[in-house]
Amino acid sequence: MAAGHEDDYPADIRRAAARIVEELGEPPRLGVVLGSGIGAAGAGWEITTRLAYTDIPGFAVSTVAGHAGEMLLGRVGGTLAAVMSGRAHFYESGSMDGLTFAIRTLAATGIATLVLTNSAGGVAARMKPGTIVLIEDHLALPALAGGSSLVGPNVGPGPRFPAMAGAYDAGLREAARRAADKLGIAVAGGVYAMVGGPNFETPAEVRMLATLGADVVGMSTAAEAIVARHAGLRVLGISVVTNRAGAVVVGDEHAAVLAAAGRAAKDVARIVGRVAEGLERV
Ligand code: HPA
Numbered sequence: 001m002a003a004g005h006e007d008d009y010p011a012d013i014r015r016a017a018a019r020i021v022e023e024l025g026e027p028p029r030l031g032v033v034l035g036s037g038i039g040a041a042g043a044g045w046e047i048t049t050r051l052a053y054t055d056i057p058g059f060a061v062s063t064v065a066g067h068a069g070e071m072l073l074g075r076v077g078g079t080l081a082a083v084m085s086g087r088a089h090f091y092e093s094g095s096m097d098g099l100t101f102a103i104r105t106l107a108a109t110g111i112a113t114l115v116l117t118n119s120a121g122g123v124a125a126r127m128k129p130g131t132i133v134l135i136e137d138h139l140a141l142p143a144l145a146g147g148s149s150l151v152g153p154n155v156g157p158g159p160r161f162p163a164m165a166g167a168y169d170a171g172l173r174e175a176a177r178r179a180a181d182k183l184g185i186a187v188a189g190g191v192y193a194m195v196g197g198p199n200f201e202t203p204a205e206v207r208m209l210a211t212l213g214a215d216v217v218g219m220s221t222a223a224e225a226i227v228a229r230h231a232g233l234r235v236l237g238i239s240v241v242t243n244r245a246g247a248v249v250v251g252d253e254h255a256a257v258l259a260a261a262g263r264a265a266k267d268v269a270r271i272v273g274r275v276a277e278g279l280e281r282v
Contacts, residue, residue, distance in 0.1 A: 013108050015058065017109040017110075023073055024073040027080070027111075028081050030276055031084070031113070032081060032114070032272060033116050033224065035087075037242065038240065039266075043272075044270075045081075046076075047074040049072075060088040060101060076273055076276040077272075077273040079276040090223060096149040103227040103228050107232070113236070116135075118218045118221045119261065120192065121201070121217045123214045123217050128260075130264045131264070132268060132271070134187055134188070139222070140223065143223070148226060149227050162226075167229045168225065172234055176272075191214050194218060203246040217245050236272075236275065240265050242258075243257055243261075
């Protein structure tokens with residue numbers, strides 16, 4: 001349903017998408033959202049143009065530190081790509097509008113595949129800082145409680161009641177696992193719980209999330225994955241564990257955590273590049 005339905009989006013989304021396609025010169029095939037700390041530098045991506053979000057009509061400008069707020073355009077693993085550096089979060093405004101507009105804009109450029117990356121807190125004991133997690137499924141806690149990113153008019157070509165089983169594409173996840181293997185990078189699989197934020201969780205809340213089956217917790221990706229699936233995109237979700245959820249970290253340990261997360265963030269970009277190289281075959 002995704003590719004080929006670009007005309008089914010409202011004019012404001014088509015206008016934003018057209019700006020991106022114009023800047024890149026051709027429609028991208030791949031979209032990537034970079035989580036905080038995850039940069040394109042050093043991973044061999046060929047970014048040829050940068051488009052500030054302020055130059056994309058209607059695009060929400062992220063205000064969170066560490067999110068530059070620009071669309072990086074070029075090739076990732078040889079595949080034409082639009083890479084969002086900086087994303088809108090629900091907690092910035094109390095509205096999902098910024099993130100739904102961004103994901104639908106990417107869909108309206110004609111991409112078929114979207115890679116969502118994020119930093120996350122480790123809930124399960126095995127999810128130590130620096131762990132890279134290929135997301136297998138999610139608990140979208142705001143969505144379960146009436147705060148789905150699809151609440152409101154049914155925008156675009158997707159169905160009113162989209163299924164979320166298999167939201168994270170098994171073939172893409174397998175490709176990411178193989179890519180990580182080839183690169184000698186360890187990856188885990190797990191369930192991502194989305195909370196509204198911006199406050200972190202209490203220890204009791206982290207125990208609750210663990211009981212519910214969460215392995216990691218974050219404030220972004222599930223809401224975007226829901227919009228992407230509604231738009232018919234194939235989704236690969238990757239988390240970098242940056243901290244133990246619910247823990248207070250101080251001193252030397254803090255520096256070690258940052259270093260581990262920094263290394264993992266670089267590795268995520270390398271994995272995504274490798275997956276993109278073989279995208280035609282996935
Ligand atoms: N909780 C929620 N979101 C996060 C965390 C966390 O501990 N770390 C990074 N994003």
